[in-house]
Amino acid sequence: MAYDYDKIAKDEAFQALKAKRNGFIFPVTVFFVIATLLFPVLTGYTTFLNNEAFWNISWAWIYALMLFIMVWVLVTLYMNKAKSFDRASEGLIAKYKRGQNR
Numbered sequence: 001m002a003y004d005y006d007k008i009a010k011d012e013a014f015q016a017l018k019a020k021r022n023g024f025i026f027p028v029t030v031f032f033v034i035a036t037l038l039f040p041v042l043t044g045y046t047t048f049l050n051n052e053a054f055w056n057i058s059w060a061w062i063y064a065l066m067l068f069i070m071v072w073v074l075v076t077l078y079m080n081k082a083k084s085f086d087r088a089s090e091g092l093i094a095k096y097k098r099g100q101n102r
Contacts, residue, residue, distance in 0.1 A: 008096055017088050024081055028074055035070060039063055 008014055042049050042063070049060035 014092055021085050032074060039067060
């Protein structure tokens with residue numbers, strides 16, 4: 001079955017879904033990029049992360065571990081949010097199919 005993608009793209013519900021998705025993805029992406037790129041900047045141009053946090057572990061190791069944890073948390077958040085986006089898009093397609101059958 002062929003869909004009229006231009007008609008779907010002009011639908012207010014689709015526009016709202018797209019805005020909601022972008023409202024989630026943009027801040028998460030900005031946070032991820034800044035947190036990830038900050039690590040080489042801090043390790044290469046400052047000595048702050050060289051200091052010992054506790055025992056014989058430096059702040060650089062803690063930051064690297066937190067980046068690893070951050071990725072898992074962001075992936076989990078995105079996967080859960082993507083399920084709601086998928087349900088909403090399936091609803092839009094179902095609405096469009098009902099409209100075509102009339």
